[in-house]
Amino acid sequence: MQEHNTTLQHAGVSEAEVSKLFRNTYSLLALTLAFSAIVAFVSMSLNLPYPGIIITLVGFYGLLFLTTKLRNSGWGLVSTFAFTGFLGYSLGPILNAYLSLPNGGQLVAMALGMTALVFFGLSAYAILSRKDFSFLSGFIMAGCIVLMCAVVASFFIQMSGLQLAISAGFVLFSSAVILYQTSAIIHGGEDNYIMATITLFVSIYNLFLSLLQLLGIFSDD
Template sequence: MMYSIPATSMPAAKANRVLRNSYMLLAITLLPSIAGAYLGALFPLMAQLGGIMTVVVFLGAMFGIQSMVIKNRHSVAGIGWLLLFTFVMGYFTGPLVGFALGSFSNGAELVAMAIGGTAALFFILAGYATVTKRNLASPSIGKMLMIGMVMLFAISLMNIFIQAPAVMLAVSTLFILIASGFIVFTINNVVRGGQDNYIMVTMTLYIMLLNLFQSLLHLLMMFSGNRE
């Protein structure tokens, strides 16, 4: 059930400023992400450490740097930690991009389609979350989305070792739905005054966009990939 709340909980000008700063910072995060992805494709950590240790390093880096972003979210240092976070996440995404480019004759097309699909989804979802009169940022919705994301994340980590195509298909599809919901929730939360820290907004949007991109690329490789 959706609940309506007054739109005056945060002045419109302030909400617009938070969103504008978030979108600007989100665009900047693409630079370290691309650099990290390039290095990750050239020097994948899994090739050196193996699957289990790579997962351990990934989890430690992700949660460790995230905690520093949260701790410094009210200072300029938070931006620095966020850019480091996006570089590291880009690095761990690099092997997936490298696999697509190296294993499929239409790999570059698949990556481009995943990027384009992610951008298109984001613009549609952001526009809807900004203009809708419905409250899509209630605590119950946020809790439901968080539980779904944690469960999918755990399943996706296990599937690294299982390598079950059916599980990958289901997880990728559900990640797209959950990540889309989080984007709407986050932006609508800003519009309604529930979040006024643009660093936190940017980090959440970045994580969801990365999930969208990875999930779309997985699905495109499964259904449209031409093996070399």
Template sequence: MQELYNQTSASATRSAEVSKVLRNTYMLLAITMAVSAVCAALSIAIGLGRGTALMMSLGALALVWFVLPRTANSSSGLWVVFGFVALLGASLGPTLSYYLQMPNGSTVVMQALGGTALVFFGLSGYVLTTGKDFTFMGGFLFIGLIVAIVAMLALFGLSFFGIQVSGAHLAISAVIVLLMSGFILYDTSRIITGGETNYILATVALYLNIYNLFTSLLHLIGALGGDD
């Protein structure tokens, strides 16, 4: 009986810890989305250049790669996260400005936002309601991501020499949409299975999934609309 009680108590404690991580993660995720939206709007308003946007993106990556791992277990990690999402949000300004200047630009952006929300809430909701474990997908997803990055670098190298591969950028965007959808399943599963207990790191992972999903959908929808 004592063993059964201990098992039940441990299960209840674990469930409470998972619920706390989920609650904190989605609360922080909502705030980071708002911060990104404000920074993107400011970036559009001031007409931020693509060069500056690229430097901001690199700065954001430096924060998440080198600074966040050292601060994720302290309150300082929150400031790093806010700096990270502010930089990435602002770096979206030139891209959003480009699409908004198209004849149907507002529709394209809203469709990309709606599609991103639909995919994220649909997939994460499915994991949360069914409790299915998708952490087995981790290896496949990371390999796919590496292949996609290598392909993007190869295309960049070819374009540097004036070589254009028709449809390649769209194909990569479509692959990234699939990969980010898989990562949403994977990262949400990691939280509910106890594989990720740090809500700051969990938030950054989900934020990156949403960010890359949105930009890829934006590219696809803009291109399929005949204006890209």
């Protein structure tokens, strides 16, 4: 009887920790999405130029590395907002370019709506089904390598078909990461809400940009 009670007690603590991790992750995710949107709006309003591929890569990986190192301290929150704010700034010029198209506003609105639908749909499925999607780790690793090689190749090979394949690949990759990360929170594979937030944020960011590019390609823009 005592062993049974102890097991239930441990299960209760585990469930409480998962609930706390969910609350912290999605609260921070909502705040970072709002902050990034505000920065993107300011970047658009001031018509700031795109930082360029070198600055973008250095800023992205530099701030990502910093956030990873500081994830267990209060400074991790500061670097998280710096990271998501930087991505918001880089998004501004891209949105301005699309909004300058004849049907740009419609494309941006459709991409935003589809991104929200995919994210909430996949998250709800992972949460409600309680399935373990840890088996996607191999696919995610392979997909990351393939997409990185394809992106590098796109710098030297200007083909609309390649851009289409890359965008479609990022949609599948981001969707897999959302399922994997949500499942990891549920099943104890992730115990740090800052890293969970960063992973989901980047997935949403890539998903939105990829859907926007796909819509632009299919609309001949």
